[in-house]
Amino acid sequence: MSYTIPPQTRIGHVHLKVSNLERSLQFYRDLLGFEVMQYYGDSAVFLSAGGYHHHIGLNTWHSKNAGPAPVNTAGLYHTAILYTTRKDLAVILKRLMEANYPLTGASDHGVSEAIYLNDPDRNGVELYWDKPKEQWPIDEEGNLMMVTERLDVEGLLKEAK
Template sequence: MEEKYVVPAQTRIGHVHLKVADLDRSMAFYCDLLGFEVTTRYGSQAVFISAGGYHHHIGLNTWYSKDAPPAEQEGVGLFHTAILYPTRKDLAVIFDRLRRAKYPLTGASDHGVSEALYLNDPDGNGVELYWDRPKDQWPSKPDGSLEMYTRPLDLPGLLKELEA
């Protein structure tokens, strides 16, 4: 009997590539508001953006979607793109930035293993901004599996990170 294949532990999701209706509008969201940097641009049809000089974490293109309406919420497709911040303070900084810009959140949750902010980009694509608690703080069930949950995120408590 063949042994079950398990993906290597170091495997990561490298990037997401999104179809958008308006490249400049999407860049205003991902670059100007969230702070990603352009690594390369393909004329007026596509741009690759990243954090920290990586070749690209997010690709944005209008190849099949220029001026198209948002995808149906009640259909198949990407639920959200999750952007992992290194620390809780980094999450507080982006939350404060969104708050000051009056950019609407669709949710804010404590999942035990992580804390997350949810919003939609200008094309209605879901975006999760989150940080992971240290692994030794992740809650577990009696059988050792993860005890993930969805509870309201303490947003005033998150903002207190900015005072430190």
């Protein structure tokens, strides 16, 4: 029996275990600009872009003062945050660079442009925007051909002006 998920389905939020709530808020709220929607006691907080109940949940329920998860084990690879426009991605890239926040990568995937970094608990974070669908690389048979190529960082930063 085959089932296909409805095309309108979206991933609503990610909930992360963190070791220090305030340190994580400095990253997600103060640096990336998410808004606090609700504190859940002193062990969790829910963050949003644009007033949604939450896009990101942070908690210390099982992880307070713990070290980061080992890299070479199963688990979350990264959380991807989709920006509406290339200019929006450029603005956050400029902000990260001005804060001297370390990036772990930057790629042009043909369908999108992305920058990569880790949050304070070494959870991977991808910040990206999707190119218009008409620009996506398609082969002769109509198959999507995503790539990982060097991102034109200088060209992207010109959009931040």
